[in-house]
Amino acid sequence: MAKAKNCLACHAVDKKVVGPAYKDVAAKYAGQKDAPAKLEAKVMKGGSGVWGPVPMPANPQVNAAEAKQLVAWILTLK
Numbered sequence: 001m002a003k004a005k006n007c008l009a010c011h012a013v014d015k016k017v018v019g020p021a022y023k024d025v026a027a028k029y030a031g032q033k034d035a036p037a038k039l040e041a042k043v044m045k046g047g048s049g050v051w052g053p054v055p056m057p058a059n060p061q062v063n064a065a066e067a068k069q070l071v072a073w074i075l076t077l078k
């Protein structure tokens with residue numbers, strides 16, 4: 001689904017592209033209880049300043065249920 005939703009245009013599982021590697025995202029948020037909710041909102045609305053100056057644009061093609069699935073998947077990639 002990450003591919004279908006165009007996430008992989010800017011992200012890869014194990015290396016930095018435009019955005020951070022999903023493995024690094026998983027490592028950063030490991031064990032944080034509120035991380036999924038925060039990341040789901042960011043996936044839908046976009047945001048910046050966590051990994052560097054490059055912002056992630058909003059992804060309006062992703063709905064809440066899909067964001068939940070994508071974030072759950074990313075957080076398993078340790």
Ligand code: HEC
Pocket residue numbers: 002005006007008009010011018019020025039042043047048049050051052053054055056057059062070071074
């Ligand atoms: C145009 C490029 C681009 C696309 C498309 C994109 N991202 Fe990102 N993403 C970024 C950048 C750049 C960052 C780093 C933002 C920052 O530093 O806060 C990021 C950060 C993230 C983070 C970490 C957020 C944080 O606060 O730590 C997650 C999770 C993420 N992206 C998931 C996704 C998913 C899922 C999709 C597909 C729906 C997606 N991204 C599509 C560029 C992109």
